[in-house]
Amino acid sequence: MSNGANSAKKFDFIAIGRACIDLNAAEYNRPMEETMTFVKYVGGSPANIAIGGARLGLKAGFIGKIADDQHGRFIEKYMSDAGIDTSQLVVDQEGHKTGLAFTEIKSPEECSILMYRDDVADLYLRTDEVDEEYIQQAGMLLVSGTALAQSPSREAVLKAVQLAKRNGVKIVFELDYRPYTWKNKEETAVYYSIVAEQADIVIGTRDEYDVMENSEGGSNDNTISYLFGHRPEIIVIKHGVEGSYAYTKSGEVFRAQAYKTKVLKTFGAGDSYASAFLYALITGKDIGTALKYGSASASIVVSKHSSSEAMPTVEEIEELISNQPVIHS
Numbered sequence: 001m002s003n004g005a006n007s008a009k010k011f012d013f014i015a016i017g018r019a020c021i022d023l024n025a026a027e028y029n030r031p032m033e034e035t036m037t038f039v040k041y042v043g044g045s046p047a048n049i050a051i052g053g054a055r056l057g058l059k060a061g062f063i064g065k066i067a068d069d070q071h072g073r074f075i076e077k078y079m080s081d082a083g084i085d086t087s088q089l090v091v092d093q094e095g096h097k098t099g100l101a102f103t104e105i106k107s108p109e110e111c112s113i114l115m116y117r118d119d120v121a122d123l124y125l126r127t128d129e130v131d132e133e134y135i136q137q138a139g140m141l142l143v144s145g146t147a148l149a150q151s152p153s154r155e156a157v158l159k160a161v162q163l164a165k166r167n168g169v170k171i172v173f174e175l176d177y178r179p180y181t182w183k184n185k186e187e188t189a190v191y192y193s194i195v196a197e198q199a200d201i202v203i204g205t206r207d208e209y210d211v212m213e214n215s216e217g218g219s220n221d222n223t224i225s226y227l228f229g230h231r232p233e234i235i236v237i238k239h240g241v242e243g244s245y246a247y248t249k250s251g252e253v254f255r256a257q258a259y260k261t262k263v264l265k266t267f268g269a270g271d272s273y274a275s276a277f278l279y280a281l282i283t284g285k286d287i288g289t290a291l292k293y294g295s296a297s298a299s300i301v302v303s304k305h306s307s308s309e310a311m312p313t314v315e316e317i318e319e320l321i322s323n324q325p326v327i328h329s
């Protein structure tokens, strides 16, 4: 497949979904109960991926809804300063709030996220706020699975997927499973399958594919045999510190190991991975190299305090790939 590189298009990719706030513990190695200070960053998986892509020099756009408040304005300015087109970042007019993610860093291995996502603006994006002419201008549409959790955002995303298909825009589905936004796993499995079957590229962790399949302990072989019966041409399955695999419809299998690093916290790995993986595909690198870019980017971000602000440059990624040993597992 051609992986979406299209210099004739205004955007290399457009992400759809949430742009929110991360409040990351400024004090490490303690539970949230004892954490008194937090540092504010833009967060939300698709926003992080757009920021990561823009840091790597990609032309990125964003479709989403932000609150009409100080947090919403902070997000819009940060993303626009990062070089992302925010013309389709709709400002909510109904009093909905910005989603907040407080992060706890108990140890490098024990991190958790406490989400405040009741009535959040991002899940109120409507179908009439998704514009065909905007989507036409992209090489790829990056869909976050969390945006399928509730209506009207669910229908807005399904419309974006339809428009992308109609206009030959590659669909990248990042499963991005956040249990607290869903009613139950059965519902998640239904909507994940609907979009995964229509996507060109699917990216997720092994656990997230299990959610899509509404099963436990699933195998990569079963996942790819199901999805390759549909539209996907590339399936990426991440296995945490044990590395990741990419499978192609023509039967190739690629594996990348994680790079050794001094881990500060584990969150941010998935978003940095996705942005660097897509950057590599969009700039014409092969799939094996793209996996390395993803792993390298993730190993940089897990060693830093934030997800968005910590997104690396191309030079940092390439330097790390050349010099850093991998974790053998």
Ligand SMILES: Nc1ncnc2c1ncn2[C@@H]1O[C@H](COP(=O)(O)OP(=O)(O)O)[C@@H](O)[C@H]1O
Pocket (backbone or CB within 6 Å): 205, 238, 239, 240, 241, 242, 243, 244, 257, 258, 259, 260, 261, 263, 266, 267, 268, 269, 270, 271, 273, 294, 295, 296, 298, 299, 302
């Ligand atoms: N402790 C770690 N050290 C170095 N790299 C890591 C570590 N954990 C994850 N990674 C890298 O980040 C990638 C994505 O991590 P993973 O945990 O699978 O996804 P997610 O963050 O979406 O749950 C992995 O494939 C790996 O390359």
Ligand SMILES: O=C(O)C[C@@H](O)[C@H](O)C(=O)COP(=O)(O)O
Pocket (backbone or CB within 6 Å): 020, 021, 022, 042, 043, 044, 045, 046, 048, 101, 113, 266, 267, 268, 269, 270, 271, 272, 307, 308
């Ligand atoms: O996606 C969110 O709403 C929270 C993120 O902003 C946060 O930085 C995070 O959890 C990132 O983790 P990842 O998805 O593993 O990259």
